[in-house]
Amino acid sequence: MKTGLFFIAIFFLMLCPDTASAQYYNPYGGGVDRSIGSEVRQNKPKKNSNEKVDMGENWATYLDKEIKLDGLQFAAVKAIINDNKNSIEEISKSNLHVQEKKDKMREIMDKIDVEILKLLSKDQAAKYLKMKEDSEKKAMTN
Incomplete structure (x- = not known):
């Protein structure tokens, strides 16, 4: 009986969504906040203008x-x-x-x-x- 419960617990833990969602931001705890540094990724570098400045x-x-x-x-x-x-x-x-x-x-x-x-x-x-x-x-x- 103990081994059956043990295998059920292991099976449940393997299917638990917490490990999969650990990399997604959860504002209530855990996860990775992917908004950090997003302004760097979203801002495109300015194109150098070919206009000569007087x-x-x-x-x-x-x-x-x-x-x-x-x-x-x-x-x-x-x-x-x-x-x-x-x-x-x-x-x-x-x-x-x-x-x-x-x-x-x-x-x-x-x-x-x-x-x-x-x-x-x-x-x-x-x-x-x-x-x-x-x-x-x-x-x-x-």
């Missing part, structure tokens, strides 16, 4: 927001940045050492700064220099 337009818009450029200044800043864009891209794509890249970029940015400062009024120049100083401090701390 560096001069972006920089001029930023400066316009920060130091209020007029139309002529806006166009001149955009032209200055676009004139130097090719050399900046060449340096960034080159196989130079990181420090050499930084030094060459610094030279170009200093040249751009001189050209931009010629266009600005005294108040705008003061704001521009303050903005540049703050960004350099921020870069040093990172």
Whole structure:
């Protein structure tokens, strides 16, 4: 009798749905919560757009927001940045050492700064220099 009950108990445990449902999320206990990390699986990586971003337009818009450029200044800043864009891209794509890249970029940015400062009024120049100083401090701390 005991062996019969033992085999019935084993048979019942083998057919018990708990082992099969152990991998499904049960909010009242047990199981695997499959909602964890689902946002990673559902979010598709963003496709890189083939559109070229106009560096001069972006920089001029930023400066316009920060130091209020007029139309002529806006166009001149955009032209200055676009004139130097090719050399900046060449340096960034080159196989130079990181420090050499930084030094060459610094030279170009200093040249751009001189050209931009010629266009600005005294108040705008003061704001521009303050903005540049703050960004350099921020870069040093990172």
